[in-house]
Amino acid sequence: MSAPREPGxxxxxATAPLDAGLRRxxxxxxxxxxxxxxxxxxxxxxxxxxxxxxxxxxxxVRFGEELVARALETAPAGYTVAGRRTELDLRVGxxxxxxxxxxxxxxxxxxxxxxxxxxxxxxxxxxxxAHLSPNIAVHGFSVEPTDVPEERRAAVGxxxxxxxxxxxxxxxxxxxAELRVATDVCEIVYGAGWHERPRLWTIINSTSPLTVxxxxxxxxxxxxxxxxxxxxxxxxxxGTTAPLTPAGLLTVQHAEVLCGLVLTQLxxxxxxxxxxxxxxxxxxxxxxxxMGAPEYWTLMExxxxxxxxxxxxxxxxxxLTDAHVPDAQAGIESxxxxxxxxxxxxxxxxxxxxxxxxxxxxxxxxxxxxxEVVSSLRAAxxxxxxxxxxxxxxxxxxxxxxxxxxxxxHTRRHARETMRATLMNRAxxxxxxxxxxxxxxxxAAARVDELLQVYTPPDDxxxxxxxxxxxxxxx
Amino acid sequence: xxxxxxxxxxxxVIDGEVELAEELAQKGLDSGLSAVEILEEGYxxxxxxxxxxxxxxxxxxxxxxxxxxxxxxxVAVLQPALDAAGAKRSTAGVxxxxxxxxxxxxxxxxxxxxxxxxAGFTVTDVGCDVPVESFIEKCKELKPDLxxxxxxxxxxxxxxxxxxxxxxxxxxRADVKVMIGGAPTTRAWADEIGADGYAExxxxxxxVAKGLTGAA
Numbered sequence: 001m002s003a004p005r006e007p008g009x010x011x012x013x014a015t016a017p018l019d020a021g022l023r024r025x026x027x028x029x030x031x032x033x034x035x036x037x038x039x040x041x042x043x044x045x046x047x048x049x050x051x052x053x054x055x056x057x058x059x060x061v062r063f064g065e066e067l068v069a070r071a072l073e074t075a076p077a078g079y080t081v082a083g084r085r086t087e088l089d090l091r092v093g094x095x096x097x098x099x100x101x102x103x104x105x106x107x108x109x110x111x112x113x114x115x116x117x118x119x120x121x122x123x124x125x126x127x128x129x130a131h132l133s134p135n136i137a138v139h140g141f142s143v144e145p146t147d148v149p150e151e152r153r154a155a156v157g158x159x160x161x162x163x164x165x166x167x168x169x170x171x172x173x174x175x176x177a178e179l180r181v182a183t184d185v186c187e188i189v190y191g192a193g194w195h196e197r198p199r200l201w202t203i204i205n206s207t208s209p210l211t212v213x214x215x216x217x218x219x220x221x222x223x224x225x226x227x228x229x230x231x232x233x234x235x236x237x238x239g240t241t242a243p244l245t246p247a248g249l250l251t252v253q254h255a256e257v258l259c260g261l262v263l264t265q266l267x268x269x270x271x272x273x274x275x276x277x278x279x280x281x282x283x284x285x286x287x288x289x290x291m292g293a294p295e296y297w298t299l300m301e302x303x304x305x306x307x308x309x310x311x312x313x314x315x316x317x318x319x320l321t322d323a324h325v326p327d328a329q330a331g332i333e334s335x336x337x338x339x340x341x342x343x344x345x346x347x348x349x350x351x352x353x354x355x356x357x358x359x360x361x362x363x364x365x366x367x368x369x370x371x372e373v374v375s376s377l378r379a380a381x382x383x384x385x386x387x388x389x390x391x392x393x394x395x396x397x398x399x400x401x402x403x404x405x406x407x408x409x410h411t412r413r414h415a416r417e418t419m420r421a422t423l424m425n426r427a428x429x430x431x432x433x434x435x436x437x438x439x440x441x442x443x444a445a446a447r448v449d450e451l452l453q454v455y456t457p458p459d460d461x462x463x464x465x466x467x468x469x470x471x472x473x474x475x
Numbered sequence: 476x477x478x479x480x481x482x483x484x485x486x487x488v489i490d491g492e493v494e495l496a497e498e499l500a501q502k503g504l505d506s507g508l509s510a511v512e513i514l515e516e517g518y519x520x521x522x523x524x525x526x527x528x529x530x531x532x533x534x535x536x537x538x539x540x541x542x543x544x545x546x547x548x549x550v551a552v553l554q555p556a557l558d559a560a561g562a563k564r565s566t567a568g569v570x571x572x573x574x575x576x577x578x579x580x581x582x583x584x585x586x587x588x589x590x591x592x593x594a595g596f597t598v599t600d601v602g603c604d605v606p607v608e609s610f611i612e613k614c615k616e617l618k619p620d621l622x623x624x625x626x627x628x629x630x631x632x633x634x635x636x637x638x639x640x641x642x643x644x645x646x647x648r649a650d651v652k653v654m655i656g657g658a659p660t661t662r663a664w665a666d667e668i669g670a671d672g673y674a675e676x677x678x679x680x681x682x683v684a685k686g687l688t689g690a691a
Binding site (some may be wrong): 027050106107115116117144146180207213237239240241282283285286287290386 | 532535536537577582583585629630633658659660663664676677680
């Protein structure tokens with residue numbers, strides 16, 4: 001893997017750090033872009049490609065490696081997204097810790113063992129839990145407030161996020177109308193110069209296979225021209241919208257992301273870009289996307305490696321599962337999926353907590369369980385600290401063969417460093433039984449109640465800003 | 476001789492051989508067999524076998540989809556002769572299926588269409604991003620027993636409701652059973668908008684369709 005580099009500093013051949021297999025995937029994607037091309041449905045975006053030498057036939061855009069190489073010269077290896085206050089700024093890119101985002105976008109919420117459509121109250125619960133999380137830094141529409149009329153949902157939802165938490169907010173920008181709301185609320189909260197720094201967390205999706213829809217193209221151009229980070233994410237489905245074989249699936253995904261990368265850099269050279277991929281295989285029994293399949297973990301590993309080899313930050317993975325309730329399957333699949341990308345130093349993870357039923361359902365219980373798993377994985381990733389104090393040779397000598405360290409000052413000194421689980425049981429059997437013998441889901445339900453009791457929204461918005469926000473979003 | 480040909484026709488659907496299915500249909504017509512008999516003794520038996528194999532978990536979706544494609548290709552060859560004979564194909568029901576306006580997600584709907592074909596329904600797939608008016612026109616033209624409306628976005632779900640309302644306005648609501656589906660839809664949504672059936676996946680969709688048409 002190549003070393004981190006600063007914005008605008010090229011880093012040699014893009015494919016150099018890849019193994020032979022992934023190098024072939026990269027080369028295959030370049031061939032797809034040159035021979036098959038992508039549909040870029042927005043005429044302005046297609047014209048931009050044409051103006052820079054791409055072969056444009058109607059909406060079909062074909063281009064060679066030189067446009068990709070030029071884009072890679074200007075795409076930054078890292079960038080800082082401005083937070084509401086300086087201490088909430090988030091660095092994205094190699095060398096910085098992985099930024100974690102909450103579940104994003106499902107219309108359904110798990111209520112007991114039933115799914116139902118999400119409401120504004122459900123969204124407020126999700127916002128409160130994300131606000132209190134020690135791990136989640138970015139959140140946005142963890143569940144769709146479907147009880148709010150569609151034309152008001154973006155504004156009412158933005159208000160709930162900005163009033164309910166000071167963490168990074170990811171608005172929906174799948175239409176120009178939604179984008180307008182996102183930029184308007186930024187102007188209210190941060191002033192007219194809000195876009196002088198990268199500030200907006202958004203996701204722009206391609207439409208696999210090999211299509212950038214008109215609205216995705218329009219939103220991308222506007223955000224890029226404002227210098228806002230473009231997370232271009234591909235969710236191709238092996239066997240339905242891309243080849244079923246993981247290598248072919250990755251080729252389609254990689255080609256689409258490269259298309260988004262080139263478009264972003266043509267619109268504004270140097271614009272922050274995030275390589276996004278959550279592609280997986282479709283079940284050949286049901287057609288449903290499988291996020292718990294082991295092939296998904298392989299695909300995510302390849303996604304991170306392909307993106308990092310280009311020298312740009314990567315969004316991949318998540319606490320993803322095909323389970324429908326927060327049970328053992330949900331825990332196993334989610335933890336392994338997340339560990340796969342965290343171990344590769346992925347830069348941004350959406351759906352790091354709270355998602356069930358592949359991408360279809362939000363669960364507060366799942367959120368607090370995932371959050372604790374994230375804490376555990378982070379604790380494990382801190383690794384061994386080896387120095388005089390931690391080797392504790394003096395303690396070993398003082399205790400001697402057959403002794404106990406329990407009463408030693410050294411043990412007392414370090415006792416609070418061990419990660420303390422709030423949900424996972426560490427009690428012996430009888431003590432656990434005496435405390436009610438709760439399973440993890442029951443413990444999570446109690447934890448959600450506790451957290452909602454202690455939650456208080458931030459009060460950092462001044463009265464005038466708050467009035468303006470209320471009037472714009474709720475008026 | 477004809478028994479052997481029917482067996483080849485059946486097998487062409489099982490193997491998902493579109494061109495072979497077409498050729499065999501033409502060969503059957505050329506040799507003087509009746510179109511109705513070709514359909515019933517050859518191709519329908521093939522698609523039934525595909526449906527059974529899928530139901531038993533031995534066949535996968537691509538085999539189901541290819542089987543339905545082969546069947547469709549053969550029917551296209553036979554159609555003029557079927558029309559000329561005034562023959563009515565025995566069917567579990569006539570269905571029209573599409574993804575509603577504003578929504579380009581059509582894989583789930585395509586799978587449902589294949590499954591319904593394999594279960595003996597006569598299915599017309601009207602594609603994706605289908606305007607309300609097009610659904611109404613198709614209902615007038617084909618007089619289906621079932622209209623299946625798919626939506627994969629919360630923003631396009633309301634178009635399922637609008638289609639049902641338009642059916643009422645056109646005086647067609649009593650003539651057709653409406654089924655809805657798609658990831659963000661629920662049984663509660665189906666009830667709210669007055670759909671007759673809801674299914675979470677394609678397998679359930681077939682069972683619901685059979686229930687609604689009395690073909691179970």
